[in-house]
Amino acid sequence: MKLQDKLSAVALVVMAAISSTNVPMASADEGLIAKGKEISFDRKKGNCLTCHQIAGGTLTGNIGPPLIAMKARFPDKAKLRADIWDMTKRSPHTMMPPFGKYGVLTESEIDAITEFVHSL
Amino acid sequence: MKKMILMVLAAGLSLGTSPAFATTQAEDIAALKAYFAKKWPDVKGEDMANGAYALSEDKRINWESMRDFPPFEDQLAIGEEIWNTPFKNGNTWASCFGDDPSRVRNRFPHWNVRDKKVETLEGNIIQCQKANDEKPFKTKKGKIAYFSAWLANQANGQTINVVVPQDDPDAVAAYEAGRQFFYAKRGQLNLSCADCHVYQAGLFARGNLLSPVRGHTTHFPVWRGKWARSGGDGFGTLHRRYGGCNKQVRAKPFKAHGKEYSNLEYFHASMSNGMTINAPDYRE
Numbered sequence: 128m129k130l131q132d133k134l135s136a137v138a139l140v141v142m143a144a145i146s147s148t149n150v151p152m153a154s155a156d157e158g159l160i161a162k163g164k165e166i167s168f169d170r171k172k173g174n175c176l177t178c179h180q181i182a183g184g185t186l187t188g189n190i191g192p193p194l195i196a197m198k199a200r201f202p203d204k205a206k207l208r209a210d211i212w213d214m215t216k217r218s219p220h221t222m223m224p225p226f227g228k229y230g231v232l233t234e235s236e237i238d239a240i241t242e243f244v245h246s247l
Numbered sequence: 248m249k250k251m252i253l254m255v256l257a258a259g260l261s262l263g264t265s266p267a268f269a270t271t272q273a274e275d276i277a278a279l280k281a282y283f284a285k286k287w288p289d290v291k292g293e294d295m296a297n298g299a300y301a302l303s304e305d306k307r308i309n310w311e312s313m314r315d316f317p318p319f320e321d322q323l324a325i326g327e328e329i330w331n332t333p334f335k336n337g338n339t340w341a342s343c344f345g346d347d348p349s350r351v352r353n354r355f356p357h358w359n360v361r362d363k364k365v366e367t368l369e370g371n372i373i374q375c376q377k378a379n380d381e382k383p384f385k386t387k388k389g390k391i392a393y394f395s396a397w398l399a400n401q402a403n404g405q406t407i408n409v410v411v412p413q414d415d416p417d418a419v420a421a422y423e424a425g426r427q428f429f430y431a432k433r434g435q436l437n438l439s440c441a442d443c444h445v446y447q448a449g450l451f452a453r454g455n456l457l458s459p460v461r462g463h464t465t466h467f468p469v470w471r472g473k474w475a476r477s478g479g480d481g482f483g484t485l486h487r488r489y490g491g492c493n494k495q496v497r498a499k500p501f502k503a504h505g506k507e508y509s510n511l512e513y514f515h516a517s518m519s520n521g522m523t524i525n526a527p528d529y530r531e
Contacts, residue, residue, distance in 0.1 A: 177452045188451045215437065222447060224436040231435055 156242060163243025166236050173232065173240055178222065182247065190222055197247045208241040272411045272422060272517050279445070279461050279518055286449065296462030296522055299531070302449050303456050306531075313529045319396065319470045322482055323527070326397025329390060334379040343375035352395075352402035352524060356409060356512050358418040365421050365513045369395055369484050370504035386503035387487035388479065392468040395484060399468065399526035407465065407524060409517040425514030428507060429460075434498030455531065464516040466528035473531065482527070485512060 167173040168184060176184040180193035201207035210217060212227030226232045232240070270278070283295060287302065294301040300310045330348055333339045344351045355368035369391055376383040384391035411422045429440045443452070444460040451457070467485045475481030483491075486508045490500035501507040 186454045188453050188455075190447050190450045190452060190457075220442075220446075222438065222442050224438070229435045229437060 159239050159242045160246050161243075163239035163241070166232070167240050167243055172236065173226070175240075175244075194244055194247045197245050201245065204241060204245050207245055208237060211237055211240055211244070271413065272409075272520075275426065275514075276518060276520055282445070283448075283459050283461055293462075293522060293525075295459060296465040296519070296525060298458030298462060299456035306456060310529060313472075317470075317529065318475065319480075319482060319527055319529075322393040322480060323397050323400060325390065326393040326395075326400075329394045330397065334376075334381050336379055338379050340375065343371065343378070348398055349401040349405075352399045352526075353405045353407065356509065356516050358410070358412060358415065358421065358513075360412075360415065360418075363417045364506065365425075365509040367486075367504055367509050367512055368398065369486065370509060373504065386484070387490065388474070388483045392482035392484050392487075396468045396482060396527040399524060402524045403526065405524050407516065407519050407522055409513065409520055411513070411517065421510045422513050422517070424507075425510035425512070428511045429514055434493065434496035436496040438496040440492070460515070460518050462519055462522055464512070464519045465522050465524055466526045466530075468527055469530045470527055471530045481529075485515075 164183070167175040167181065170177075175181060175194070176187045178188045178191035180187040180189065180195075182195075197207065210223075213225040214221045214223040215225050215228070224231055226240075227234065227237050283290070287295075290301045297307075297310075300307040330340055340348075352368060355371065356365050358364075359366045369386065372391060372394060373383040373386065384394070412418045432439050432442075440460070443457045444463070448457045448459040464485060467488070468482055469488070470481035471483060472481060474483050474487075484503065486503035489508050489511060490503065493500040
């Protein structure tokens with residue numbers, strides 16, 4: 128997958144940048160991230176592993192891009208949340224379910240997932 | 248480019264049909280053939296019908312070992328027994344389907360001019376039982392699947408050729424409704440049949456490799472490992488699979504052999520035109 132190659136490249140660049148400049152990571156709510164991970168991996172909730180490769184997930188699908196280097200890809204966390212809430216707005220034919228728009232997840236569940244995915 | 252055309256097509260359909268987007272059965276088949284040939288130049292001819300097993304060597308090895316000792320032989324024997332057992336009124340299945348059981352499967356699905364509807368094999372099995380005052384089979388699994396699988400097995404090697412009479416607007420409309428069903432986004436998860444079985448075919452949803460639509464109907468009824476593990480045996484009809492797919496995208500399933508799924512089958516089976524019947528088969 129070309130896209131995946133590109134993303135891997137982005138990830139490497141970002142990791143290199145972070146390690147060389149020693150920028151302290153923004154403090155995040157660890158509890159919320161943990162909750163977000165749980166919801167993401169839950170087949171009856173986010174079920175993100177069906178399509179996305181995520182660190183810590185096994186037998187992951189490859190329909191969507193791997194979730195890596197998310198801070199580099201989404202400097203604005205609100206844009207990431209908007210995509211999770213309704214990806215069809217930006218990409219009408221996407222496979223990604225509109226988790227917020229169709230009520231697959233609650234607003235607070237989407238908040239937690241956003242924190243988790245943004246931490247990847 | 249083909250993909251884009253199909254995407255545009257899907258968009259038109261999901262917004263409620265625009266006649267400008269209507270294509271004929273022949274055009275749809277040609278477009279899909281070209282699309283998959285470009286996607287997988289190494290998958291040759293009939294191997295497409297083997298779906299995931301044409302695309303993954305690991306899955307193919309497991310599948311081939313499964314086929315060495317097919318799990319469905321006993322049920323096929325029951326299917327044959329059903330064919331040979333006359334109704335209580337003395338009539339036989341031949342009164343509905345003709346004398347040659349190898350000439351049944353490949354006549355379906357077809358357009359019934361008089362009743363203006365798509366007829367499916369399983370739908371007509373039930374209709375035949377009702378016409379002979381027999382208690383009809385259940386619609387999705389059990390005896391109907393054994394019987395249908397045996398009839399399909401008798402027809403192995405025949406070339407699928409679903410006919411949509413282009414001079415009959417009602418038949419064309421039924422086909423078109425089936426095509427719309429296939430390309431329309433559906434359910435709380437907002438997925439179309441085409442999302443998995445055209446655009447993303449060949450990719451993995453967790454451990455499941457998404458199979459191409461072309462070749463789907465060549466091997467139904469299927470014996471699914473998943474169904475066998477859920478209790479009973481693994482046999483199920485095409486409409487059982489439709490219902491399962493709809494549930495998975497969190498849409499309410501339609502009635503087996505009702506209008507919606509029969510129209511869908513009319514389109515869906517058409518997409519395997521030119522391929523040979525190879526039923527039943529094992530699927531994950």
